[in-house]
Amino acid sequence: MGKLKEKYLKQGIAEYAKRLSKFCKFQVVEVPDEKAPEKLSEAEMEGVKEREGERILAKIKEREYVFALAIEGKERISEQFAQEIDSLATYGHSDITFVIGGSLGLSPEVLKRSNAQISFGRFTLPHQLMRLVLSEQIYRAYMINSGSPYHK
Numbered sequence: 001m002g003k004l005k006e007k008y009l010k011q012g013i014a015e016y017a018k019r020l021s022k023f024c025k026f027q028v029v030e031v032p033d034e035k036a037p038e039k040l041s042e043a044e045m046e047g048v049k050e051r052e053g054e055r056i057l058a059k060i061k062e063r064e065y066v067f068a069l070a071i072e073g074k075e076r077i078s079e080q081f082a083q084e085i086d087s088l089a090t091y092g093h094s095d096i097t098f099v100i101g102g103s104l105g106l107s108p109e110v111l112k113r114s115n116a117q118i119s120f121g122r123f124t125l126p127h128q129l130m131r132l133v134l135s136e137q138i139y140r141a142y143m144i145n146s147g148s149p150y151h152k
């Protein structure tokens with residue numbers, strides 16, 4: 001969700017996108033976020049997530065295998081994640097999508113559409129930083145699968 005603002009994040013993601021280009025077609029799709037003022041009622045917050053969720057879902061095609069990033073999702077170690085990516089490719093899933101929510105998180109509809117949920121632990125990361133961390137882990141997965149010494 002949202003446009004990437006910080007220069008250091010843009011540079012970091014551009015670096016991993018460059019590195020990933022030898023393994024896959026890596027594409028970042030930005031979806032406009034909703035303005036979420038400090039004070040919102042529970043119902044208003046649900047409304048923000050719902051509208052953001054509709055925009056996310058509009059970008060996802062039926063054939064895509066979707067990983068939703070969610071704090072309460074399932075944690076993995078990098079080797080398991082690499083194995084998952086490898087199996088997906090083996091079983092014909094050539095389009096893998098990772099969805100990162102906005103400041104209020106993902107809507108129930110997006111979570112329902114996802115095929116799996118990934119948690120990077122119980123810490124809450126800002127969604128823009130999450131994008132960089134995720135890019136690195138996708139790169140790490142490909143490096144693990146190619147038998148490279150990058151992963152120690």
Ligand SMILES: C[S@@+](CC[C@H](N)C(=O)[O-])C[C@H]1O[C@@H](n2cnc3c(N)ncnc32)[C@H](O)[C@@H]1O
Nearest residue numbers: 069070100101104105119120121123124125127
């Ligand atoms: C600022 S967080 C949203 C926090 C919100 N309270 C929630 O519980 O989802 C923005 C997005 O970054 C991603 N994110 C942040 N920390 C994460 C973590 N530890 N594991 C997985 N995803 C995370 C999720 O996609 C989340 O929707």
